[in-house]
Amino acid sequence: MAKSKPSRPSSPRDKRGASVSKIGWGDRLQAWSSHHKTSALxxxxxxxxxxxxxxxxxxxxxxxxxxxxxxxxxxxxxxxxxxxWDGNPRVTVFLQRGIKEQAALKLRDKIEALEGIASIEYVSPQLALQEFQASSGFGDVLDLLDENPLPPVYIVMPADRAVSTEELASLSEQLQAFAEVEFVQLDLEWVQxxxxxxxxxxxxxxxxxxxxxxxxxxxxxxxxxxxxxxxxxxxxxxxxxxxxxxxxxxxxxxxxxxxxxxxxxxxxxxxxxxxxxxxxxxxxxxxxxxxxxxxxxxxxxxxxxxxxxxxxxxxxxxxxxxxxxxxxxxxx
Amino acid sequence: MIKFDNVSKRYETGYEALSHVNFQIDHGEMVFLTGHSGAGKSTLLKLIMLMERSSRGQVLVANQNLNRFGRLQIPYYRRNIGVVFQDHQLLFDRSVYDNVALPLLVAGFQPRDAERRVRAALDKVGLLNKEKSLPITLSGGEQQRVGIARAVVNKPPLLLADEPTGNLDPKLSAEIMDLFEDFNRVGVTVLIATHDLELVQRLGHRELILKEGKLIHGGDADG
Structure with a gap:
C-alpha cells in the first residue's frame, strides 16, 4: 500500500484534494502489537x-x-x-488378654485356613509394649504399670492388596466370630x-x-x-x-x-x-x-x-x- | 463530497431537529453552516460524523451511504474526517503533542511517521514550541489551534468545525478562519457551523442557513 509521502499539511497536493492517509497491514500489525505493549505498560x-x-x-x-x-x-x-496406608489394607486382630500361647497358635491355623489371607504376623504383648513405648511418648507412664496391659495381636494381611472394603468387612466379621478374638480393627476405617x-x-x-x-x-x-x-x-x-x-x-x-x-x-x-x-x-x-x-x-x-x-x-x-x-x- | 437527500432527524423525545434537508457540498468546497442556536447545525454535523443517524433520507459522504455503515465500521469512517469542536475536546492529562498524536495512534501510524506529522500539524497552527505543554496552560485560542492540529494531523479530506470561534475574540477568530482557508486551499473540503455572521459575510464562502430544522438558503431546493 502506498505510504503518503512526508509532507506538511499545507503543501500542495493533487487536484482532487487531500487524500486519506493509508497505512499498510504490516504497519498496522506493528502498531497493534505496540499498542498492546503501551497499554500493558x-x-x-x-x-x-x-x-x-x-x-x-x-x-x-x-x-x-x-x-x-x-x-x-x-x-x-x-x-x-x-x-x-491406602494401598496396604490390613486387619488387626486383638486376642483375649491372658490367652494361652497354645490357644493363640491354634487360632493362627484357623485364620490361615480362611480364604484370601496372604500372611499373618504375630505381635506378642511384650513386643507391642516395646513398640508402644518407643513411638507413643508415653514410655515413662508405661513403666509405672505393674503388668503389661496389652493383648497379643495378629496382624492379618489380605492376599489381594486392592481388596474391596466389603471383602475386608466380611473378613473382619469372620475373624470376630472366633471365641479367642476380643476385637477386630480394620485399619482401613480411619482411612475411609x-x-x-x-x-x-x-x-x-x-x-x-x-x-x-x-x-x-x-x-x-x-x-x-x-x-x-x-x-x-x-x-x-x-x-x-x-x-x-x-x-x-x-x-x-x-x-x-x-x-x-x-x-x-x-x-x-x-x-x-x-x-x-x-x-x-x-x-x-x-x-x-x-x-x-x-x-x-x-x-x-x-x-x-x-x-x-x-x-x-x-x-x-x-x-x-x-x-x-x-x-x-x-x-x- | 457531502450529499443530504431529504434528510430528517427526529429525536426519541419527538423533537424534530432537521426536516427534509437537501444539499450538496462538492469536493474542495468551503461552506458555512449558519442559523440560530437550536436550528439544527450541530445535529447536521453529528449526522455526518455518524454520532447520530438520520430518521429519514440519506446522508452520503464521499459517495458512501452512511445508513449502510455498521457500528464496527464507524471508527474507520471517522478517521477520514477531521473535527474541531467549540469546547476543543482536548485531553488535559496529556501534552499538546500527545493530544495531536491521538488520531495517528488510534489509526496505527508508526511513531516516527507520526512524529513528523504531529510536528507538521503543530507547525501549521504555530504551536511547535508548545508541544510539551499541557493544554491547561494554553490560552483559549491556543487550545483551539491544538484542536485544529489534531483534526488535520491525519490529513483528512473532510474537515468539520462546530462553532470553532465561539469563545474567541474577533482577531483570534479571524486567525482561526485563516487556518481553515489554508486547508481548503490545499483541497480539503471544509464545513464550518458558526453563528458569527459578520465573519461569514467577510469571507464570502457559500452559506447554508438552517432555521428550525429546515434549510432556508443554499440547499438544492433553494430557488
Whole structure:
C-alpha cells in the first residue's frame, strides 16, 4: 500500500484534494502489537501511581485467592497422609488378654485356613509394649504399670492388596466370630473416614473457591467500571477521532489483567508465609506421632495454576465491566 | 463530497431537529453552516460524523451511504474526517503533542511517521514550541489551534468545525478562519457551523442557513 509521502499539511497536493492517509497491514500489525505493549505498560504505571488504592484491590484478590488455595493445599497434604496406608489394607486382630500361647497358635491355623489371607504376623504383648513405648511418648507412664496391659495381636494381611472394603468387612466379621478374638480393627476405617472428610473438604473448598472467584469478578468489575467512569472524557475523544472499541478496551483489559496477576502473586505469598509458619509446628506434632510427615508447599504447577486462574479472573472481571459499560459511552 | 437527500432527524423525545434537508457540498468546497442556536447545525454535523443517524433520507459522504455503515465500521469512517469542536475536546492529562498524536495512534501510524506529522500539524497552527505543554496552560485560542492540529494531523479530506470561534475574540477568530482557508486551499473540503455572521459575510464562502430544522438558503431546493 502506498505510504503518503512526508509532507506538511499545507503543501500542495493533487487536484482532487487531500487524500486519506493509508497505512499498510504490516504497519498496522506493528502498531497493534505496540499498542498492546503501551497499554500493558501504561495501565500498570497507572495502577502504581495510586499505590494505596491498587494495593487494597490486590489484597482483596490475594485473600480471596489465598483462602481456597490454602485449603486445597491443606487437603492435598492430609491426602498424602492417608495415601501411605491406602494401598496396604490390613486387619488387626486383638486376642483375649491372658490367652494361652497354645490357644493363640491354634487360632493362627484357623485364620490361615480362611480364604484370601496372604500372611499373618504375630505381635506378642511384650513386643507391642516395646513398640508402644518407643513411638507413643508415653514410655515413662508405661513403666509405672505393674503388668503389661496389652493383648497379643495378629496382624492379618489380605492376599489381594486392592481388596474391596466389603471383602475386608466380611473378613473382619469372620475373624470376630472366633471365641479367642476380643476385637477386630480394620485399619482401613480411619482411612475411609479420612477420605470422606477429604471429599467433603474438597467440595467445600470448591464451593468457597467458586464464591470467592465470583467476589473477585465483581471486585475487579466494579473497579474497572470506576476506571471507565473516570476516563469517560478520554473515551469520548478517542471514539471521535476514530478509535475502535478494541482500542478503547485494551488498556482497561490490561488493568484487569494486572489486578488479577498481582493479586495472584499476593495470594501465593500469603500461602507461602502460611506454609512456612505452620511447617515447624506440624513437623513437631507429627514427630510426636512417630511420623516424618511434613507440609508440602505449593509446587511449580500449582503456583502457575494459581496465577493463571487469578489473572483469568481479573481479565474476565474487566471484560464484564467493559462489555456492560463501554458501549454506553458515546460521543454526544 | 457531502450529499443530504431529504434528510430528517427526529429525536426519541419527538423533537424534530432537521426536516427534509437537501444539499450538496462538492469536493474542495468551503461552506458555512449558519442559523440560530437550536436550528439544527450541530445535529447536521453529528449526522455526518455518524454520532447520530438520520430518521429519514440519506446522508452520503464521499459517495458512501452512511445508513449502510455498521457500528464496527464507524471508527474507520471517522478517521477520514477531521473535527474541531467549540469546547476543543482536548485531553488535559496529556501534552499538546500527545493530544495531536491521538488520531495517528488510534489509526496505527508508526511513531516516527507520526512524529513528523504531529510536528507538521503543530507547525501549521504555530504551536511547535508548545508541544510539551499541557493544554491547561494554553490560552483559549491556543487550545483551539491544538484542536485544529489534531483534526488535520491525519490529513483528512473532510474537515468539520462546530462553532470553532465561539469563545474567541474577533482577531483570534479571524486567525482561526485563516487556518481553515489554508486547508481548503490545499483541497480539503471544509464545513464550518458558526453563528458569527459578520465573519461569514467577510469571507464570502457559500452559506447554508438552517432555521428550525429546515434549510432556508443554499440547499438544492433553494430557488
Amino acid at each position: 501504561v495501565s500498570l504505571q497507572k495502577l502504581l501511581a495510586t499505590p494505596l488504592q491498587s494495593l487494597m484491590t490486590w489484597l482483596v484478590i490475594g485473600i480471596a485467592m489465598a483462602l481456597p488455595s490454602g485449603l486445597f493445599l491443606a487437603i492435598d497434604n492430609v491426602k498424602t497422609l492417608g495415601e501411605r 473416614r479420612l477420605q470422606q472428610i477429604i471429599a467433603f473438604s474438597q467440595r467445600f473448598a470448591f464451593l468457597l473457591g467458586f464464591l470467592l472467584s465470583l467476589g473477585i469478578l465483581l471486585t475487579v468489575g466494579n473497579t474497572i467500571r470506576l476506571a471507565i467512569e473516570n476516563r469517560r472524557e478520554e473515551i469520548v475523544v478517542v471514539k471521535l477521532v476514530g478509535g475502535t472499541d478494541a482500542f478503547v478496551r485494551r488498556p482497561l483489559l490490561y488493568t484487569g489483567l494486572w489486578y488479577g496477576l498481582v493479586g495472584g502473586i499476593v495470594a501465593w505469598l500469603m500461602v507461602l508465609v502460611g506454609t512456612l509458619v505452620l511447617m515447624g509446628p506440624v513437623r513437631e506434632l507429627s514427630a510426636l506421632y512417630g511420623s516424618d510427615f511434613s507440609i508440602q508447599g505449593l509446587g511449580f504447577i500449582e503456583v502457575l495454576r494459581l496465577l493463571l486462574i487469578s489473572t483469568g479472573l481479573g481479565l474476565a472481571g474487566s471484560w464484564l465491566a467493559v462489555a456492560r459499560h463501554l458501549h454506553l459511552i458515546q460521543p454526544r
